[in-house]
Amino acid sequence: MPFVAGNHIQAFCSKCKADKEQVVLELWEGQVRKVRCTACDHEGTYKRPHHPDAAVPEKSKGAGGKEKKKKRGKAAQPKDEWKEALAGKENEEAKPYVPAETYKANERLDHAAFGIGVVMRVISATKMEVLFKEGRKIMVCGRKI
Numbered sequence: 001m002p003f004v005a006g007n008h009i010q011a012f013c014s015k016c017k018a019d020k021e022q023v024v025l026e027l028w029e030g031q032v033r034k035v036r037c038t039a040c041d042h043e044g045t046y047k048r049p050h051h052p053d054a055a056v057p058e059k060s061k062g063a064g065g066k067e068k069k070k071k072r073g074k075a076a077q078p079k080d081e082w083k084e085a086l087a088g089k090e091n092e093e094a095k096p097y098v099p100a101e102t103y104k105a106n107e108r109l110d111h112a113a114f115g116i117g118v119v120m121r122v123i124s125a126t127k128m129e130v131l132f133k134e135g136r137k138i139m140v141c142g143r144k145i
């Protein structure tokens with residue numbers, strides 16, 4: 001969003017020695033140049049907030065400008081969910097997947113085609129939901145032969 005003089009932004013105040021709400025006084029080529037601290041009325045050159053969570057102007061010039069971390073706006077991808085589900089279970093043995101076998105929620109299993117999966121929930125005596133790398137699948141379990 002473009003900055004407009006009079007806007008309130010978070011910036012580092014050299015007098016307060018902290019991130020403070022500051023009023024934009026002057027802009028230069030779309031960049032905030034001069035600000036006034038709402039806490040101490042100190043006017044000065046805009047300085048990026050030191051707190052990482054504070055709002056940072058889109059384009060920040062200067063060599064010290066570090067890339068801000070991109071936030072994941074989208075829902076977790078199946079692959080991430082799968083990774084998370086497997087986290088901490090690396091050393092657990094994965095049971096080979098056999099339809100006749102019974103499994104418990106959170107148990108790891110090893111499917112011939114889909115690879116390593118985690119049992120998300122047991123739906124019924126013969127059905128369970130398993131999270132594989134490519135997504136969730138309903139699998140047969142405890143099948144009587």
Ligand SMILES: [Zn+2]
Nearest residue numbers: 013016037040
């Ligand atoms: Zn101040």
